[in-house]
Amino acid sequence: MRIVTLFFLTGVLFASCEKDISVNLHQQVDKLVVEGKIESGRYPQVVLTRSLDYFSRIDPAQLLNSFVHGAVVTVSNGSKTITLKEYAGNAGGGTPLFFYSADSMQLGNAFRGEVNMTYTLKIVADNKSYEAVTTIPPITLLLDDMFWQKARSKEDSTKARLIVRIIDPPDLGNYARYFTKRNREPYYPGLNSVINDELTNGTTFDMGVDAGVDRNKKIDFEASGYFERGDTVTLKFCNIDKATYDFWRTLDFAFSSTGNPFSSPTQILSNVSGALGYWGGYTVQHKTIIIPK
Incomplete structure (x- = not known):
């Protein structure tokens, strides 16, 4: 809606020379953005960032600063719960990527995704709690x-x-x-x-x-x-x-x-309570x- 309104107000601005028009665009409070997945046969992986204002100027430094560090991220399969560890990686082309996944030093306590299993993701970041549930479905298609x-x-x-x-x-x-x-x-x-x-x-x-x-x-x-x-x-x-x-x-x-x-x-339809993004199987x-x- 903001995009359409902005185009309309721009048109009014150029069409009128009689009155100055001041547009007050409210700055939005940033929200947690979750990109989490668990694939069949693989460990869970979760990327946490903060949302950026729609009209902000985005540069590499700002993107780097948007990653959320030090969160407590857990995944449960109903009988076992594991705490994910934060890692630094590369998203390609030299772009840094920070993500949470199973602790490589404690893989004996970790689990990989299994078909027909339900997984609950819980996140504690900045003194706030978030939760989402997903299922790895059977092969139907x-x-x-x-x-x-x-x-x-x-x-x-x-x-x-x-x-x-x-x-x-x-x-x-x-x-x-x-x-x-x-x-x-x-x-x-x-x-x-x-x-x-x-x-x-x-x-x-x-x-x-x-x-x-x-x-x-x-x-x-x-x-x-x-x-x-x-x-x-x-x-x-x-x-x-x-x-x-x-x-x-x-x-x-x-x-x-x-x-x-x-x-x-x-x-955008998120399945993470209180946050943007998704947790998917x-x-x-x-x-x-x-x-x-």
């Missing part, structure tokens, strides 16, 4: 096959589309999120990275999969969905629960519509294909 097709345009003769075949069970209410890895690049999610079976329930269907994108870089929206001939592509296809689906569905839409004054305001399937030149 089954990744059956993957193949490629030539791009239709002659101008795109070196490009290819990725197609997957999904088997969906007769029970409604299945959700998935995907990532692609091209050659030696990291896994990146697609611009619209989640699907559900509202229209495909109980069928076997083919679906085009756009190449994942690095959202920290400028994106060419017309060319971003293609792969290049000669690429080795690995698809990471994850079954997720509805809360994780709702978070990424709304966030993907908000990201794609950024800068469009005619788009509807989108509320992933059941992971992989397939790899080599697209010939």
